[in-house]
Amino acid sequence: MIPSLILVLALLSAVAYAQSPTAGEVDGVYRDAYGLYLDLHQNPELSAHETQTAAKLAARLRGLGYDVTEHVGGTGIVALLKNGAGPTIMLRTELDALPVEEKTGLAYASKVRAKDDAGREVPVMHACGHDLHMASLVGTAAIMAHSKQTWHGTLMLVGQPAEETISGAKTMIADGLFTRFPKPDAGVALHVSNLLPAGQVGIAPGTYNSNADSLRVTIYGKGGHGASPQTTIDPIVIAARTILALQTIASREVKPGEMAVVTVGYIHAGTKNNIIPDEAEMGLTVRSYKLDVRKQVLAAIARMVKAEAEAAGAPREPSVEHYESTDSVYNDPALAQRLRVPLEAAVGQEHVITMEPIAPSEDYAYFVEQGIPSLYFSLGGADPAKFAEARASGTALPSNHSPLFAPDVEPALRTGIAAEAAVLRNLLQGT
Numbered sequence: 001m002i003p004s005l006i007l008v009l010a011l012l013s014a015v016a017y018a019q020s021p022t023a024g025e026v027d028g029v030y031r032d033a034y035g036l037y038l039d040l041h042q043n044p045e046l047s048a049h050e051t052q053t054a055a056k057l058a059a060r061l062r063g064l065g066y067d068v069t070e071h072v073g074g075t076g077i078v079a080l081l082k083n084g085a086g087p088t089i090m091l092r093t094e095l096d097a098l099p100v101e102e103k104t105g106l107a108y109a110s111k112v113r114a115k116d117d118a119g120r121e122v123p124v125m126h127a128c129g130h131d132l133h134m135a136s137l138v139g140t141a142a143i144m145a146h147s148k149q150t151w152h153g154t155l156m157l158v159g160q161p162a163e164e165t166i167s168g169a170k171t172m173i174a175d176g177l178f179t180r181f182p183k184p185d186a187g188v189a190l191h192v193s194n195l196l197p198a199g200q201v202g203i204a205p206g207t208y209n210s211n212a213d214s215l216r217v218t219i220y221g222k223g224g225h226g227a228s229p230q231t232t233i234d235p236i237v238i239a240a241r242t243i244l245a246l247q248t249i250a251s252r253e254v255k256p257g258e259m260a261v262v263t264v265g266y267i268h269a270g271t272k273n274n275i276i277p278d279e280a281e282m283g284l285t286v287r288s289y290k291l292d293v294r295k296q297v298l299a300a301i302a303r304m305v306k307a308e309a310e311a312a313g314a315p316r317e318p319s320v321e322h323y324e325s326t327d328s329v330y331n332d333p334a335l336a337q338r339l340r341v342p343l344e345a346a347v348g349q350e351h352v353i354t355m356e357p358i359a360p361s362e363d364y365a366y367f368v369e370q371g372i373p374s375l376y377f378s379l380g381g382a383d384p385a386k387f388a389e390a391r392a393s394g395t396a397l398p399s400n401h402s403p404l405f406a407p408d409v410e411p412a413l414r415t416g417i418a419a420e421a422a423v424l425r426n427l428l429q430g431t
């Protein structure tokens with residue numbers, strides 16, 4: 001009786017150890033992970049051009065004993081660590097940065113400029129925190145490689161290119177991510193933001209984020225001399241009216257309380273002050289949580305764009321090109337419930353927050369749609385003192401994609417590593 005009780009207690013403590021990386025384990029990998037963070041932050045690369053970034057990750061993971069394949073779906077990498085029989089579990093990071101000029105004033109701020117796909121020179125910054133995700137993944141990879149006695153199965157690390165253009169997940173899948181490599185039984189990813197203070201993680205069971213649709217609207221008019229508007233049909237005026245009309249979709253057509261965002265992010269028209277151009281182009285991003293709201297909003301945009309052009313007597317119906325879209329990421333509720341336990345053990349019960357869905361989108365949705373139950377969770381990035389100050393004064397800290405986005409790296413990175421390692425060990429117990 002007593003020996004078997006001791007055995008049970010020993011097993012329980014082994015499981016607890018197995019799931020929660022110790023402070024010593026995180027300390028052991030932190031310096032290297034932070035060094036990688038600084039390097040990646042100062043050398044960001046645009047979507048689908050992450051060659052140096054991918055090579056750095058591949059080299060580190062090979063050094064840890066992972067079997068690494070490069071150039072999957074462009075610059076993507078897949079790193080496998082096989083450790084006996086058991087499930088295959090995926091951990092994914094993005095590789096890409098954004099065309100944003102860093103204005104954080106940090107000593108390690110990016111000064112990189114690069115040519116974008118249109119051939120324009122643009123500043124480049126890891127303004128979405130993907131550098132922190134990569135550093136966290138490599139830290140976690142090291143812990144997992146050094147503690148193979150705590151888990152069994154196959155760990156599959158994925159470095160995905162071109163998340164910001166909602167294309168990298170698709171290109172990796174098309175290049176055999178789940179056919180050339182084992183298809184994961186479950187997947188995990190995280191995203192840092194200033195919505196939570198560093199040290200915390202957030203779980204949104206079910207819908208994690210929004211459906212996203214990118215639209216390019218071209219309004220056709222009739223060009224001419226700026227001094228003779230009566231001889232023209234001015235597409236800039238039509239665009240201006242259209243933009244204002246679009247603001248009534250969320251405020252007047254969608255049921256109050258439902259999530260709907262229509263943002264016109266750019267308008268390109270004209271070359272000179274005294275020329276009325278013959279067309280105007282607008283770029284829109286549309287966000288929603290529910291499928292019926294998504295359909296309603298897209299239909300309303302098409303209707304209003306067409307009607308405003310018609311009202312102005314435009315010579316041609318505007319074109320509405322739906323050029324990028326992604327569905328919302330769905331967090332498997334049973335998986336979210338299961339993984340709350342190791343997350344609480346790793347970062348403290350009071351530091352695991354249940355969150356509402358967030359508006360920014362993610363092409364991780366394509367992995368979920370391939371039949372991979374997943375947990376995509378939030379990682380706190382805000383300096384806790386600034387977070388408390390902002391909350392008290394009712395202001396918002398810089399969001400992802402801001403030139404001022406600057407996570408509190410040390411506590412965020414340590415928490416990311418501890419959380420990922422805990423979750424992977426739980427999933428790789430093979431139960």
Ligand SMILES: [Zn+2]
Pocket residue numbers: 128164400401
């Ligand atoms: Zn982003």
Ligand SMILES: [Zn+2]
Pocket residue numbers: 094128129130163191400
């Ligand atoms: Zn991002």
